[in-house]
Amino acid sequence: MRIDEVSEKSGLTPDTIRFYEKSDMLPAIARDQRGWRQFAPDDLEWLIVLARLRATGMPLKAVREFAASAQSAESETSTEQRKRLDLLRSHAETLSQRRAELEACEDYLNFKISTYTSKLGL
Amino acid sequence: MRIDEVSEKSGLTPDTIRFYEKSDMLPAIARDQRGWRQFAPDDLEWLIVLARLRATGMPLKAVREFAASAQSAESETSTEQRKRLDLLRSHAETLSQRRAELEACEDYLNFKISTYTSKLGL
DNA sequence: CTAGCGACTTGGAGTAACTCTAGGTCAAGT
């Protein structure tokens, strides 16, 4: 697959994908004779994982650690798997706090909207 | 109130508050004889509004428009109120899309965690 | 009376995570 295709399938822009490659978050991506990136199906899967982690607000620093663990030679040892599990778990926790906050703000926003609506007699 | 106090009560850091003042998002803040900012209760209220809008991801550009409308001489005309209502409404819509996305990603994250957990026999 | 403390002040540099631009390559179509 070429970069545009994985971009569409992962939801990340081509620029972001190139940026992730430069930042050591992707495994080595093959190139064709023109120098274009040739993404394997696994590469796309990996980009989708990264996109989800980022979409939930995991900082790139943590994503990079996760990537480093997944791409290390010992990636399938239980030590490394445990490391990744811990990363995900701690992220899940901040995420659920974040969501509670977000919901409170959303309620407040809807309240504001309803006061404006009634003030304007709509 | 001094900056530390409004910082604590609004949840914004002093630096962020100063940054918002510089970016024309606050009304004129009084100064005492030392040159320190003296926040009125209304100023704090306004900071709390801004904090909530930002916490829900409204871009500063939109927050600035909202602030400009609220601080203009015509702020209480129905045209200006309508403008603010429209801003809040369109933000509420992007917010609810964003939340759906976030929930899908959170589900995925929990799924990932459970596969790691069972792989490690925990 | 002066020395130090602590909470502020400023301008400006630094950071995170993209995002965009300029300038370039290369194979394929007209």
Added chain:
DNA sequence: ACTTGACCTAGAGTTACTCCAAGTCGCTAG
């Protein structure tokens, strides 16, 4: 032969803070 279109790179720009250095002011303790 030339243009098109999808890619390439390095590097500058953007957003929304966040941190830092250097300075000021009023207060207290010696």
